[in-house]
Amino acid sequence: MSEFPEGLLLEASGLLSSSPSWTIFIHQKADGDAVGSAAALFEAGRLQGRRVRWVGPDKALPAPFLFLPHTEEYLFFEEFAFDDPEELYVFLDSSNEDRGVRGLRSRSRETVVLNLDHHEDNTRYGTLNCVDPSCSSTAELLYRLMRAGDWALTPKIAECLYTGLVTDTGSFMFSNTTPRTHRLAAELLSLGVDPSRVGSRIYQSRSLASMALWARALSRIEVWGGDGEFAVTWLKQDDFSLAEAVPADTEGLVHQLMTVRGVRFAMLLSQFVPGQVKISFRSEEEMVEAATVARGLGGGGHPRAAGATVEGALEDVLAQVRSELEKRHAEWIASR
Numbered sequence: 412m413s414e415f416p417e418g419l420l421l422e423a424s425g426l427l428s429s430s431p432s433w434t435i436f437i438h439q440k441a442d443g444d445a446v447g448s449a450a451a452l453f454e455a456g457r458l459q460g461r462r463v464r465w466v467g468p469d470k471a472l473p474a475p476f477l478f479l480p481h482t483e484e485y486l487f488f489e490e491f492a493f494d495d496p497e498e499l500y501v502f503l504d505s506s507n508e509d510r511g512v513r514g515l516r517s518r519s520r521e522t523v524v525l526n527l528d529h530h531e532d533n534t535r536y537g538t539l540n541c542v543d544p545s546c547s548s549t550a551e552l553l554y555r556l557m558r559a560g561d562w563a564l565t566p567k568i569a570e571c572l573y574t575g576l577v578t579d580t581g582s583f584m585f586s587n588t589t590p591r592t593h594r595l596a597a598e599l600l601s602l603g604v605d606p607s608r609v610g611s612r613i614y615q616s617r618s619l620a621s622m623a624l625w626a627r628a629l630s631r632i633e634v635w636g637g638d639g640e641f642a643v644t645w646l647k648q649d650d651f652s653l654a655e656a657v658p659a660d661t662e663g664l665v666h667q668l669m670t671v672r673g674v675r676f677a678m679l680l681s682q683f684v685p686g687q688v689k690i691s692f693r694s695e696e697e698m699v700e701a702a703t704v705a706r707g708l709g710g711g712g713h714p715r716a717a718g719a720t721v722e723g724a725l726e727d728v729l730a731q732v733r734s735e736l737e738k739r740h741a742e743w744i745a746s747r
């Protein structure tokens with residue numbers, strides 16, 4: 412992979428430093444990388460004396476991340492007016508214009524949008540696009556931006572960035588974990604991060620409702636294909652209400668399917684609203700890529716962690732995704 416141009420990081424940090432007022436946006440179904448990166452940038456902005464706001468399309472941030480600074484200042488907007496030429500609109504961890512609040516597509520021409528992301532399929536929708544798929548996480552990219560701009564890295568900022576790093580790499584176990592990721596983790600620990608504090612905040616803070624939800628999904632896992640290499644499970648709206656769970660409680664669930672021996676491709680179908688199904692895809696090395704199957708259904712994402720949203724009844728979408736997976740898998744076998 413070619414080296415990401417340092418100049419772009421400097422340009423992005425320069426744009427931030429020359430803008431007195433930032434609005435930070437994160438994507439729907441916010442994860443640890445989105446929340447951690449936003450909290451880090453928010454804190455850095457405040458330290459630099461900027462006016463900072465933080466906006467997203469989820470009603471609330473996931474509970475496990477509420478220990479991070481400034482999460483209490485998060486604002487929910489379904490739709491946002493992008494019309495202030497003096498404002499810097501910063502998008503974090505958002506691969507396209509439809510993953511966040513509505514309104515970005517109809518922004519006025521003179522608005523300035525900074526796109527900071529690590530998704531390979533980022534559509535480069537910003538005025539300035541600082542997108543580096545070689546970064547494990549947006550947090551890793553943001554760290555490099557802050558270093559390039561010679562910004563102060565406080566223990567608080569380090570803890571936010573570490574949260575993004577640890578969640579997007581599956582606690583340093585996913586294939587996006589590189590030597591640079593571990594060097595960054597070491598650097599953040601040197602800056603004062605307590606990994607056991609962050610770990611227990613994020614991974615030992617489950618609600619009983621989310622356990623009840625997972626129990627429902629785990630009790631109906633279906634495994635099929637060659638040596639049982641494909642796995643799928645699903646959750647309907649009923650499951651959420653019976654478990655008293657919320658959409659954010661599905662975070663991490665699809666990964667559980669990958670922990671079954673032999674499973675190399677996993678899918679979770681969740682019906683949050685009637686007539687629409689959100690699908691999460693995960694794949695291992697030496698297997699058709701999650702992103703290939705997701706793209707076949709109008710979605711996208713990282714090669715091995717991708718998603719899509721498909722209209723229809725759950726049973727129909729289930730049949731559709733199974734056949735899409737089998738088709739793409741057969742194509743992948745034939746191409747080897």
Ligand code: 5GP
Pocket residue numbers: 440506530665690691692709710711712713716717718719720
């Ligand atoms: P998750 O399964 O954790 O919700 O999403 C995994 C990855 O897939 C995310 O990082 C995101 O980039 C991508 N993704 C999830 N849902 C969608 C979707 O509906 N459309 C697109 N284009 N990408 C998605």
Ligand code: MN
Pocket residue numbers: 444445504529547548549579
């Ligand atoms: Mn990310």
